[in-house]
Amino acid sequence: MFRKILIANRGEIAVRIIRAARELGIATVAIYSTADKEALHTMLADEAICIGPARSRDSYLNMNAIISAAVVTGAEAIHPGFGFLSENSTFATLCREVGISFIGPSGEVMDMMGDKINARTQMIQANVPVIPGSDGEIMTADEALAVATEIGYPVMLKASAGGGGKGIRKVEKAEDLVDAFESASSEAKAAFGNGAMYLERVIYPAxxxxxxxxxxxxxxxxxxxxxxxxxxxxxxxxxxxxxxxxxxxxxxxxxxxxxxxxxxxxxxxxxxxxxxxxxxxxxxxxxxxxxxxxxxxxxxxxxxxxxxxxxxxxxxxxxxxxxxxxxxxxxxxxxxxxxxxxxxxxxxxxxxxxxxxxxxxxxxxxxxxxxxxxxxxxxxxxxxxxxxxxxxxxxxxxxxxxxxxxxxxxxxxxxxxxxxxxxxxxxxxxxxxxxxxxxxxxxxxxxxxxxxxxx
The missing domain is CATH 3.30.470.20 (ATP-grasp fold, B domain)
Structure with missing residues (x-):
C-alpha cells in the first residue's frame, strides 16, 4: 500500500479523497492555487503546497508543477479526482514515466476509451449495442451531411475527444447542420485541442x-x-x-x-x-x-x-x-x-x-x-x-x-x-x-x- 499520495484536485472531491486515504492510513498532500490558500482541503491534508496562480491552466492543469510537487513531497501516487487532469492521458503517462502511480487507468486505455470513435469501435467488438452513427471521425460539414442523410434526422454532433457537455449540438434538419457543425467543432477545438466530430442518431427522449x-x-x-x-x-x-x-x-x-x-x-x-x-x-x-x-x-x-x-x-x-x-x-x-x-x-x-x-x-x-x-x-x-x-x-x-x-x-x-x-x-x-x-x-x-x- 502507498505511504503517501498527492491529490491533484480541489473542492469536495479533494476532501473526499483525503478522508478515504486517512482511513487507509495513507498520508496526503494537497495542492492549491493562490485563490485556494484558505480552502478546506489544504487544512485537512498532512501537507499542502501552492502550485500557481488562480487560473486553472496555471495551477490545477499545470502538469509539471503537480509532478514537481509530488516529487518534492515524496508522494508515491497521484489521485486526479474528476475534472481537471483526471482524463488527460498525457498526464497519466507522465506520472508513470517519472515513477509515480496514477490512480486511474493507463494513458493508453484512456486514449482508447476517451476518443469516442475508438470507444465505439471497441464496443462493437465487445458486443455492446451502439447508437447508429458515423464509422469514424468527421472533419467537414459535407461529411456530416452525408452521414446524417443516411441515418436520418434528428442527429447529434459530438466532439470526438470531448466531454462535460462541450462540443455537442442537436440538429433537427439538414439546413441547420452546417452551422451546427462549425460551431461545435470550433468549441471542441478550443476546449480539447481537437475539432474532430462524430455523428449519431438522436435517441431522445431517453x-x-x-x-x-x-x-x-x-x-x-x-x-x-x-x-x-x-x-x-x-x-x-x-x-x-x-x-x-x-x-x-x-x-x-x-x-x-x-x-x-x-x-x-x-x-x-x-x-x-x-x-x-x-x-x-x-x-x-x-x-x-x-x-x-x-x-x-x-x-x-x-x-x-x-x-x-x-x-x-x-x-x-x-x-x-x-x-x-x-x-x-x-x-x-x-x-x-x-x-x-x-x-x-x-x-x-x-x-x-x-x-x-x-x-x-x-x-x-x-x-x-x-x-x-x-x-x-x-x-x-x-x-x-x-x-x-x-x-x-x-x-x-x-x-x-x-x-x-x-x-x-x-x-x-x-x-x-x-x-x-x-x-x-x-x-x-x-x-x-x-x-x-x-x-x-x-x-x-x-x-x-x-x-x-x-x-
Missing amino acids: RHIEVQILADQFGHVIHLGERDCSLQRNNQKVLEEAPSIAIGQTLREKIGQAAVRAAAVGYENAGTIEFLLDEASGQFYFMEMNTRVQVEHPVTEFVTGIDIVKEQIRIAAGQELNVRQEDIVIQGHAIECRINAENPALNFAPSPGKISNLYLPSGGVGVRVDSAVYSGYTIPPYYDSMIAKVIVHGANRFEALMKMQRALYELEIDGLVTNTDFQLDLIADRRVVAGDYDTAYLMEEFLPRYCEEVG
Missing part, C-alpha cells in the same frame, strides 16, 4: 443510465449497479439516483453484463459506462465511458456499501479486488442533489461570494453531505460552481425522496445564492416523484414552468 465498474490488474471486472442521471440541464447532470426506477431486474442484468464487457479492454481502476435507454423499445445503447470517479459516485456507495475511492487506491497499489460480482447486492435507494453557487432566477448564473453562515444537514441515518465549504469561506469565481452534494439513502425510493426533502429544508448557506430551492422544487415535482421523467423533461417541461414562477 433515460441516461450509467453503470459503475471496478477492474483490477488481475483481469477481474465487476459492476456496482446502475445510476439514473436523466435529469439534466444543458447536458449537465442535476440530480442522480440509484437504482433506476425505469429498469427491471432482467434489463438490469443485461446492462450490467454489457458494462463488464465494455471494460474488458485492459481497463483498470474505477470507471463508468454510460448508456441511453429507449424506454419505448427497451433497447439500450452505449454512449461513452468515463475513465475516472464520477461526481455522483456516492449514490452507488450508499446502495452497495462499497467505498469506491478506497477501491481506486487499493487497485492502483496493485491489490486484487476483494469482492466478486455475486457479493454485490443493491440495498434500498439513494439520491444525490448537486448544490451549486448559482442563481436559477438569472439563468443559473454563477454566484461566488463569502459564506456568512452555514449549516450542513449531516445528521440522521442515511444522510451524507460531501462539501469543502465552511462558514466564513469565500467561494472563488475561477472554478466550477458546485459547492456541495447532498446524498440520502432510504429503504425505498419514497423514503429517500422524503429524506432529501428534509435535508434540503435544513441546508442553510447564507451570503450567496444557491440552487437549493430549485432542487427542493424539483424533487417535489409530481413527475419526478413518480419517476416518470427522461432526458427531455427538465429542460422542456420543468424549467419553463419554474422560470415562469420565479421570474
Whole structure:
C-alpha cells in the first residue's frame, strides 16, 4: 500500500479523497492555487503546497508543477479526482514515466476509451449495442451531411475527444447542420485541442443510465449497479439516483453484463459506462465511458456499501479486488442533489461570494453531505460552481425522496445564492416523484414552468 499520495484536485472531491486515504492510513498532500490558500482541503491534508496562480491552466492543469510537487513531497501516487487532469492521458503517462502511480487507468486505455470513435469501435467488438452513427471521425460539414442523410434526422454532433457537455449540438434538419457543425467543432477545438466530430442518431427522449465498474490488474471486472442521471440541464447532470426506477431486474442484468464487457479492454481502476435507454423499445445503447470517479459516485456507495475511492487506491497499489460480482447486492435507494453557487432566477448564473453562515444537514441515518465549504469561506469565481452534494439513502425510493426533502429544508448557506430551492422544487415535482421523467423533461417541461414562477 502507498505511504503517501498527492491529490491533484480541489473542492469536495479533494476532501473526499483525503478522508478515504486517512482511513487507509495513507498520508496526503494537497495542492492549491493562490485563490485556494484558505480552502478546506489544504487544512485537512498532512501537507499542502501552492502550485500557481488562480487560473486553472496555471495551477490545477499545470502538469509539471503537480509532478514537481509530488516529487518534492515524496508522494508515491497521484489521485486526479474528476475534472481537471483526471482524463488527460498525457498526464497519466507522465506520472508513470517519472515513477509515480496514477490512480486511474493507463494513458493508453484512456486514449482508447476517451476518443469516442475508438470507444465505439471497441464496443462493437465487445458486443455492446451502439447508437447508429458515423464509422469514424468527421472533419467537414459535407461529411456530416452525408452521414446524417443516411441515418436520418434528428442527429447529434459530438466532439470526438470531448466531454462535460462541450462540443455537442442537436440538429433537427439538414439546413441547420452546417452551422451546427462549425460551431461545435470550433468549441471542441478550443476546449480539447481537437475539432474532430462524430455523428449519431438522436435517441431522445431517453433515460441516461450509467453503470459503475471496478477492474483490477488481475483481469477481474465487476459492476456496482446502475445510476439514473436523466435529469439534466444543458447536458449537465442535476440530480442522480440509484437504482433506476425505469429498469427491471432482467434489463438490469443485461446492462450490467454489457458494462463488464465494455471494460474488458485492459481497463483498470474505477470507471463508468454510460448508456441511453429507449424506454419505448427497451433497447439500450452505449454512449461513452468515463475513465475516472464520477461526481455522483456516492449514490452507488450508499446502495452497495462499497467505498469506491478506497477501491481506486487499493487497485492502483496493485491489490486484487476483494469482492466478486455475486457479493454485490443493491440495498434500498439513494439520491444525490448537486448544490451549486448559482442563481436559477438569472439563468443559473454563477454566484461566488463569502459564506456568512452555514449549516450542513449531516445528521440522521442515511444522510451524507460531501462539501469543502465552511462558514466564513469565500467561494472563488475561477472554478466550477458546485459547492456541495447532498446524498440520502432510504429503504425505498419514497423514503429517500422524503429524506432529501428534509435535508434540503435544513441546508442553510447564507451570503450567496444557491440552487437549493430549485432542487427542493424539483424533487417535489409530481413527475419526478413518480419517476416518470427522461432526458427531455427538465429542460422542456420543468424549467419553463419554474422560470415562469420565479421570474
